[in-house]
Amino acid sequence: MNRTTLSLLACATALAGVTAYAAFDPPPASGASQAKAAAELPVQRTGLLCPAPSFSDIAETSYTSFTPVTKGTDAGGKATLQAATETDSASSDGSGSSGKSKKGGKDTEPPLKPKEPGTPATGDASGAEAPALIGTADGKYAPGWTVQQTTEVAAGTGSGLQGVTCAPADTEFWFPGASTAEGRTDYVHLTNPDDSAAVVDIRLYGKDGAIKSEVADGITVQPHASEPVLLSTLTDERETDLTVHVTVRSGRVGAAVQAQDDTGGGDWLAPAADPAGSLVLPGIPKDATDVRLIAFTPGDDDADLKIRLAAPDGTITPAGNETLHVKSGMTTAADLGAVTRDQAGSLILTPADNSVPVVAALRVVRGTGAKRETAYIPATAPVGRRATSADNSAKGTTLALTAPSATATVKVTASAGSEGGSPATKTFTIKAGTTQNVEAPVPSGLRGTYALTVESVSGGPVYGARTLSATEEGVPGFTVQTLPSDRGLVSVPQADQDLAILQK
Template identity: 55%
Template structure:
């Protein structure tokens, strides 16, 4: 066979592959997309990673797995397995629109590696909720299990006396991951850190106590986790001996405009922690989006943040009885300086106080879900910027029984709507909440779960960024020019 024959044969195979790909994505010859165009299609596989929940003997942890009804194909399953050699697995999710739950009270419960495919992959979410009823870690810890990535920012960690903060790293892959943990205080990057080149073995987890990386006792730290090789899931577990415990979820990537949606109406103290990763200082404006409009916090209208340094400010009882959201902007209209930011929020006082953390949150482009909601205690915070936003809130069927219910609300630009999700009729068990952006400006959301115990206002807040259930997929059209020699 000569070279021209081989080229022709190769071109025919290439044409068959292109045509087959178009057919698999639902296209046909009569409706082929033009070359270079793309469409948004449901993801076919998702991976989520859950950190080790708690080493306390007084801890009870619930895992709730959920996929909203809508964009998937058919079939498929979502499973969570320990990031160890143990063969046990949690209850699988096999259908959309209804959550499944599993629980454990073991103090050595491992991190989990989750995978979903088929119809349950698009928008799949897992909530990990832990109640520690006694001891120094007393409190409510909540986190949404995260997709693996190569970079995470955590403003709000600490190594001060009375705090024990761990960075939990989970590696879902068959090869080791190598991770650097950099710590930044008000004086810049802390020297003497031993957080470089941490190896996380394949399909395993590693908790790293921050106080073992540095000798400094620092109230406010920004933690930067970077994977040199491989990918990991990361979260920070913060325990305050006097004020409770919770997870720090990763903050949205550095940007000039940031939103932290969902400061509770009864917050007794709010502390803002910011960091500038670039080479320029940032001059920021602060606004509170309340139910009636945006206001400027008295005495905290602006904030100057030096490059490479963590800057924090105590905003006190910022909300003063009305739930709100903190909006950070740039004082400069030209080339705003990207920052990362998060809030430490306190409810209650004295020995009856509890803390939670709320990072700057990415907006919802299409929809987001939070899997674990109870018959009482769930509150949604919705914030709109730019323009009014029309939002559909859907509460799923219960994990044991119940019927899904929806309602639509309008969030005025520059305001925050704080509302309980609609209650599924005949609810038994946990239910999931899905927030859909129907039209309008940018939408930001979070969910607070409050489970008071013995006079302590235990609570946790989970940000709700877009679920990334749809992805841009390039489409190919038949092009006979590939047959030209």
């Protein structure tokens, strides 16, 4: 067998191995011949990481695990969640078995045991001792596996509702919207799922550019461990708007920023979409009292962006905020105020001239004075083939969908309830350039919480976000999670035998 044949076999093996972990499914290929050349297969293994939920002794955290039913999966498999730094886990593999693990000499039960695909599983934890979680799923549990972590803090720094969708490990993350200003307590949580240590660098960029730090390089995250890093310990500078860039020298980690304010609540800031010339930030609550856009360009060129708001009746330009100039290597912010004016809205950023890659996020405030709460909306990827959102309730859930460039049709399915209820489905058409807060389906006979899956049916790309609301004592607690692809399917090119290659 010659070297060419060996190379081709190695290539085919590598492509098949893509299904072994939760790979992101790219946009459909253009052209009939390309579409026929690839097969859509369910991923065979998914890894998720959840940060430690809170430092507050009065925090109450709920977890929801859900896997949508996906055709073509293996009959077997299991899903497991375990505390970071621990060795055993509770699992669901059809046998009903569960385990527990030890940390600091104490037994630690994982917060939940995932159920069969199609049915959410829920669990909870209290106080500041709840650990970060490391999750893995394979077989029928892997495609689209989603875990939501939602925490309610009744008082103190970061009070209100804080939510995050647990995410896979990676090697690079962007977080525009963090801060080291007075009254802010922001941590970047780093979680290592692997058997060897990870080495991480953290770069901070303020309004004047890169911020020097003696301690932000070479941070070691031990195997199966989580490390919260307080941003204000990395620099003496107090910056209202920061962009945090996390890069991994060796290994891989999960990363999320916990942004907390002494008086204005707080939330998790999920990683923004990779730098791009055009960005979509979906699902601004219609009653937002203040919206702040934070943007950063990592390249050598400045960026000039057009700012547009996709509302229910079409796209408009916010008065006084038609464009944003983003200097290279510097974090830039713009106050948009109550930009949605009691209508659903999503922000669309496009190049005003030459396309320059940027990252961006929104800081969104509801309420006023002492009754304020804050959430964050990072720029995100489109729904793609399917996106999944867990931990929804009959009241308090808002699903926002936007089609920035072309009219699109989507199918939204509500799963069975975690404690009972039958699935329900609705189809929606989202007109080009609009955002709609759709009336999402609710399971009939619902008991407990449920999951929503959003599937693209036809038309242009769709972006989505889910808002959870829970007002307590007049304070409008809320949290927003965007809805990129749930990574349930991967395109694997088909290969045909060609014996002629042996003659070359």
